[in-house]
Amino acid sequence: MSMRWDVLIVGAGPAGMAAAVAASRGRLRVAVLDDNAAAGGQIWRRGLGETAEPAKQKMLHAFKECGAVLLAGRRVVQAPEPGVLEAWCDETNVLERYHYDRLILATGARERFLPFPGWTLPGVMGAGGLQALVRGGYDVRGKRVVVAGTGPLLMAVAAHLKHDGAKVVAICEQASMARMLPFAAQLAKKPSKILQAVALGANLRGVSYKTGCWPVAAIGNGRLQHVELTDGRRRWTEQCDLLACGFHLVPNLELPLLFGCRVENDAVAVNAMQQTSVAGVYCAGEPTGIAGVDAALLQGEIAGLAAAGNTGGAEKLVARSKAERAFGEAMTSAFRLRDEVLRLCDANTIVCRCEDVSYGSLKALADEKNNWTDAKLLTRCGMGPCQGRVCGPAVEALFGWKNASVRPPVFPVPIAAFITEPQSEFDNQQALQEMQ
């Protein structure tokens, strides 16, 4: 006998957990798939945003108690037919099949990287990536770190690196103070967020936070030794061991695209109930537009309630959710990339690390009016193991090429996944027992 989940949720970050808690109130069968070993998503799993500790503990507790089943360590890779999705489980080496009635996609966001000369040198890392390494035991004590790029994540990462014993030399934010002021005003209106900002500020005492400043090159012999920075007028170098770099976040759209959800302005289009263009498929959190954890929690709750049929309950949250979205828009505008950071590459700068594609070869194609399909066909840019997850957003920023199509599997899987018959999770007695 095969069972259907009433509500199946992909992603156990703030949005997915809030959705699970809300949907479970309706005594439905709810499960949450996540490719990590534990719930929490990008911030809570990484131990970032600790200043929001009470909210985190509250949600983790509610999630644990709500009766929804957490199916961790499962990465959703394909959707062979409506109402069915398949996830790869690394631990058992099995492709599992899940049937659902309603689906909530809460797949979060990832960091955007922009290429510049030297960015592939050992020692240059993603800001969030370095943070995760440190959480995993990587020792930064006494290391000189420059944090550069754009977005609120830079401050959070710097604060944590400092806390863990790194010597944070500088935080370089490419956005100008003038651009960020309206956003700062928004922040001031939000008690929870202002608290977080103040706390971060306290942690960051003694670290220089430079706005209107960005990296132009990472320099070193076989590994990073200096970073060259500019404020648009002069250039200088900072000696450092690590450069933690990130240019804000981009939504994870692969799964929504796979399910055929309409995407507008680089985000999944949803109505006030978080319903996508596909019947029965909802989307919550960062894929609908980068707006932060408070927005993710609210959208998750709305999606969970709506998917459980409680539209009345969901409607009560819509006004607050709209306000959070406005906050997200202000943030996006504050951290918009300046033209200068899109002109950092020289011809030899690698853009696609998987396939070793240089800026020069892509620029030549762009100049001849080729599109992303031409570029992919001719250079294989974005066709390596990461399937354009890293270079896709960069290429879009640099050349305006959009990757609007995805193919299953949306993540690489062992060939074995295709050979063995997918296993229905209903054989998975454990999940059923957990439900009782």
Add this chain to the structure above:
Amino acid sequence: MQFDVLILGAGIVGSACALECARAGMKVGIVEPNVPANGASAAGMGHIVVMDDSPAQLALSRYGRELWQQMRQALPATVEYEQCGTLWVAADEEEMQEVHAKQRTYASVGVETEILDAQALEHAEPQLRKGLAGGLRVPGDGVIYPPAAARFFLDEAIRLGATLLRGVLPVAAAQGRVKLQDGSGLSAGAIVIATGVNTSLVPWITVQPRKGHLVITDRYPGFVRHQLVELGYLKSAHKLTADSVAFNVQPRQTGQLLIGSSRQYSDAVPDVDAAILRRMLDRASEYLPRISELSAIRVWTGFRAATPDKLPLIGPTPDRSVFLAMGFEGLGITNAPGAARLVGDYLLGREPAIDRTPFLPGRALKQAEAMRA
């Protein structure tokens, strides 16, 4: 605009024809509604292989391979030409008999081969399962990256003066005139239709889309060294009706493996068919047991343009201004340079290097008439 020749379709075949004509000093126009090399030429495997399924195919593919080898020095690095050779794998003694027969066929047209016994096979390809009978190595065969090759032909043609008309869709071609979707027209002394699996300009011919699945892995340099094909491949490729799979694995210059092959007559829906994909990969793992551990990074499908007699349509049609170069099934990459030569021979009145009569489009007309009668 007036052209000597208009080539419709900028896949590898149309692009090779454009280069051939531009080299001969003709004023060439190439019309491509989409991205050049977006069709089968983007989806295919790029195995440059001599095939012995019929004497005509053997002659054309041997010719094609020879032309590829001749231009090797001129090909840019992006084409990734690698003369890795083909290894036809024989599972048992019966297939070993076929190995001997195949060697004789190849020898008759001067294609070098080498018979491997079980031990030599194991030595040549240690990842193959133990207990196979042997194989036939064809050292002159190779592998390329087809979209880059197609684009190289096109760029060379443009450098020699050809004009690419991109993003415009021809809807009719007759009597030296090509009508475009926007109502405008182009004219030329000759028109070459190289639209692959698309027969909208020549509805009287039968070309069926024959779907194939491919899987590309992450990089595992040295996992296999030759393009490995099971000897039963021809049997499978020749089945006219049923869906079939065969073991066919290609080492890419990048260290990646490209895994084929499946054949399905189907509607032209590009979706992955999980059942046949499973059969195909099952087959691959019977020969290469450890392949199941490798990471697959992408799965896709493509359509071969299959004619009823498995031979391409190359040459003139009853409308003396219209020539065809299409219907290459699973060999259009190998055969593109040879087909382009034959087209050039027709247009320039040159003596062809091989017998071109088996490829005459007239046979398709006869088949169509026979069917109507």
